[in-house]
Amino acid sequence: MDFKIGNGDLGEGDGDNYITIPHDLIIQPTQNPLQDTINSTYPDLDGQYMDTSYIQDRAFLGPTNEVVEELNDYIISSINGVEHEYLSSDSICKASLNVVDQDILYHIEFLNNLRFLGFPNHKLTLKVGLPIMLLRNLNQNEGLCNGTRLIITKLATWVIEAKIIIGTNIGTCVFIPRITSSPSDSKWPFVLKRRQFPISVCFTMTINKSQGQSLKHVGVYLPRPISVMGNYVGWTRPEATKSTWDKAALAAINVNRKALNAIFCGVSLDEFHRIIYVTIAKEVWEILETTYEGTKKVKDTKLQMLTT
Structure with a gap:
């Protein structure tokens, strides 16, 4: 474990x-x-x-x-x-x-x-x-x-x-x-x-259903010990504690949250499963961009084929 x-x-x-x-x-x-x-x-x-x-x-x-x-x-x-x-x-x-x-x-x-x-x-x-x-x-x-x-x-x-x-x-x-x-x-x-x-x-x-949600106040109820066998468990803070919030951090969090929600609502189920564990909107966009357009090498090859 x-x-x-x-x-x-x-x-x-x-x-x-x-x-x-x-x-x-x-x-x-x-x-x-x-x-x-x-x-x-x-x-x-x-x-x-x-x-x-x-x-x-x-x-x-x-x-x-x-x-x-x-x-x-x-x-x-x-x-x-x-x-x-x-x-x-x-x-x-x-x-x-x-x-x-x-x-x-x-x-x-x-x-x-x-x-x-x-x-x-x-x-x-x-x-x-x-x-x-x-x-x-x-x-x-x-x-x-x-x-x-x-x-x-x-x-x-x-x-x-x-x-x-x-x-x-x-x-x-x-x-x-x-x-x-x-x-x-x-x-x-x-x-x-x-x-x-x-x-x-x-x-x-x-806990699994909360993936992709943006929350400021989160309570976790564990009435009994939980265990994970053979799995990698990734945790990310919902946000910082209140004492560390500032206007710049809140603005960045809100922008990222809105971008993630917009992307999640616009993709297919297969695409959603591909990006569900990513919490940064820019990284999600890059994954989808690579999926649809290919890597830079693929793009350059396609461009060369079209121009020769």
Whole structure:
């Protein structure tokens, strides 16, 4: 296991290694450590969660979907507002069945309970003002891409109105419909079809899902030790601590964030996977430029072919 954080190397070599978190970054536990953690990242949440500027730069990170859903449910229940519950319509794609009447083997309750990474759940509990994240590309020109964060402004039976809070389309009000989709990675011998709003509440998100997001206030909730086997884990600071911010640094961060969001919303899924781990907009642009145009040597060769 090899952890590399910042400018140094931690835990080189084989075996178990532990990372010591600076004391000033640790929230001291009390009788309700979960609530204390939430208060540190979302102070006065019930009074400010409708404020776009308050929500757009904050997020909780969790190691697994189970932890993320537990935190989101806890936060939703603590906020005043009318709850709206949306249930999906689930079925098995007939074209994926290899056995006659195989769909009879799987009851609708079983299908409803299936959960997949990056896929909407059967039941969504929503309130006006909650931050949500898109789980599918709907309209890249309008900024509705996988990973786009929005705030719910209206809840209707068949559509959700929300306001984009990141990217070049920030502030734009859009409508999100129910769509029918299938999970891209499933262990089951059939293809699930689920008609649901392609969103998830994102007070909390998984560490992997936070890649590409620009956040100023980040809380990490680790209810149990986590381990990484055979993988390289890269961490970057969301930004410097408040005491080190200045106007020039904030301006540079905001420019880089806007450029990254604009690029992420304008590329295909394959291209996104190629640049997802890059945090500097200029480096992302160079990767895409090389992909489409080739290296300087390739360009010179093409130019020579055209002029001879």
